[in-house]
Amino acid sequence: xxxxxxxxxxxxxxxxxxxxxxxxxxxxxxxxxxxxxxxxxxxxxxxxxxxxxxxxxxxxxxxxxxxxxxxxxxxxxxxxxxxxxxxxxxxxxxxxxxxxxxxxxxxxxxxxxxxxxxxxxxxxxxxxxxxxxxxxxxxxxxxxxxxxxxxxxxxxxxxx
Amino acid sequence: xxxxxxxxxxxxxxxxxxxxxxxxxxxxxxxxxxxxxxxxxxxxxxxxxxxxxxxxxxxxxxxxxxxxxxxxxxxxxxxxxxxxxxxxxxxxxxxxxxxxxxxxxxxxxxxxxxxxxxxxxxxxxxxxxxxxxxxxxxxxxxxxxxxxxxxxxxxxxxxx
DNA sequence: CGGCATCCTTAGGGATACTG
DNA sequence: CAGTATCCCTAAGGATGCCG
Numbered sequence: 001x002x003x004x005x006x007x008x009x010x011x012x013x014x015x016x017x018x019x020x021x022x023x024x025x026x027x028x029x030x031x032x033x034x035x036x037x038x039x040x041x042x043x044x045x046x047x048x049x050x051x052x053x054x055x056x057x058x059x060x061x062x063x064x065x066x067x068x069x070x071x072x073x074x075x076x077x078x079x080x081x082x083x084x085x086x087x088x089x090x091x092x093x094x095x096x097x098x099x100x101x102x103x104x105x106x107x108x109x110x111x112x113x114x115x116x117x118x119x120x121x122x123x124x125x126x127x128x129x130x131x132x133x134x135x136x137x138x139x140x141x142x143x144x145x146x147x148x149x150x151x152x153x154x155x156x157x158x159x160x
Numbered sequence: 161x162x163x164x165x166x167x168x169x170x171x172x173x174x175x176x177x178x179x180x181x182x183x184x185x186x187x188x189x190x191x192x193x194x195x196x197x198x199x200x201x202x203x204x205x206x207x208x209x210x211x212x213x214x215x216x217x218x219x220x221x222x223x224x225x226x227x228x229x230x231x232x233x234x235x236x237x238x239x240x241x242x243x244x245x246x247x248x249x250x251x252x253x254x255x256x257x258x259x260x261x262x263x264x265x266x267x268x269x270x271x272x273x274x275x276x277x278x279x280x281x282x283x284x285x286x287x288x289x290x291x292x293x294x295x296x297x298x299x300x301x302x303x304x305x306x307x308x309x310x311x312x313x314x315x316x317x318x319x320x
Numbered sequence: 321c322g323g324c325a326t327c328c329t330t331a332g333g334g335a336t337a338c339t340g
Numbered sequence: 341c342a343g344t345a346t347c348c349c350t351a352a353g354g355a356t357g358c359c360g
Contacts (some may be wrong), residue, residue: 321360323357326357327356331350339342339343
């Protein structure tokens with residue numbers, strides 16, 4: 001065990017972040033459920049139709065129905081009609097830019113689960129770099145393009 | 161909206177990943193609750209004592225108690241006694257290596273929430289690179305050190 | 321201060337059945 | 341195929357109270 005990551009720059013811990021202002025809490029309100037995450041996982045894996053989501057997640061119809069509508073309302077998914085030549089109209093759920101931007105969260109969870117919770121290497125999946133074949137993870141980087149170590153983080157609070 | 165991220169390399173979608181083998185699902189079993197994430201957030205922000213976790217997360221005592229024990233049992237946190245000179249013994253919860261390794265998940269959620277859910281810029285927090293001051297996010301990278309674009313991902317299934 | 325036991329409420333989620 | 345409505349069960353979480 002190493003030293004805990006230290007974040008500075010907040011005067012009083014009670015000043016604000018634990019409330020609704022916290023973007024982490026806000027994110028969790030929307031995608032913090034198991035069902036939402038599993039549906040997003042399948043969206044990244046290429047699912048677009050209702051029955052694909054139910055079959056591949058193992059979630060029940062009503063749950064998938066609710067989550068899809070919530071995610072659509074929030075702007076994470078977009079529902080569109082599409083018609084292949086000679087086929088009838090179908091519904092497709094596609095990731096929006098907002099939805100795609102969540103990919104690192106899923107990749108980070110995947111990587112962490114594989115590293116620390118893998119039930120004896122069996123039956124697990126791996127996300128790899130196409131071509132290169134190496135497993136893909138996630139790395140801290142600031143908007144200036146610098147790689148960031150865990151102990152170089154500051155927490156900044158923007159008061160209202 | 162752009163094209164969905166495509167993952168290839170799995171023959172039959174039903175072949176395995178949706179079940180217990182999925183490391184994402186496994187991760188969610190452990191840290192997929194709001195309370196677990198908020199407690200981890202505070203651990204990264206420097207909290208170590210019981211009352212810090214309750215005060216800063218707004219969670220009730222019993223919930224904090226349960227989550228702390230679960231996270232400790234799983235190896236994410238370690239409980240240790242410490243004694244400052246002249247003080248009585250106190251309990252401290254510290255992140256293990258396994259726990260620190262989850263940091264990218266929290267940072268990714270924070271960044272996503274800030275970008276897409278920000279409630280009007282007010283009262284929110286930001287994680288910045290110390291010194292440089294730029295906001296910190298997360299970036300896909302493979303074990304070979306290559307930066308990875310979202311459309312360069314392959315899903316690999318390792319059967320039992 | 322640092323918790324756990326108890327009780328209660330609500331949100332997550334499954335089963336079944338029904339509609340366009 | 342693509343859902344919705346209803347019903348029910350379980351897990352998440354708050355309030356209160358007690359105890360070392």
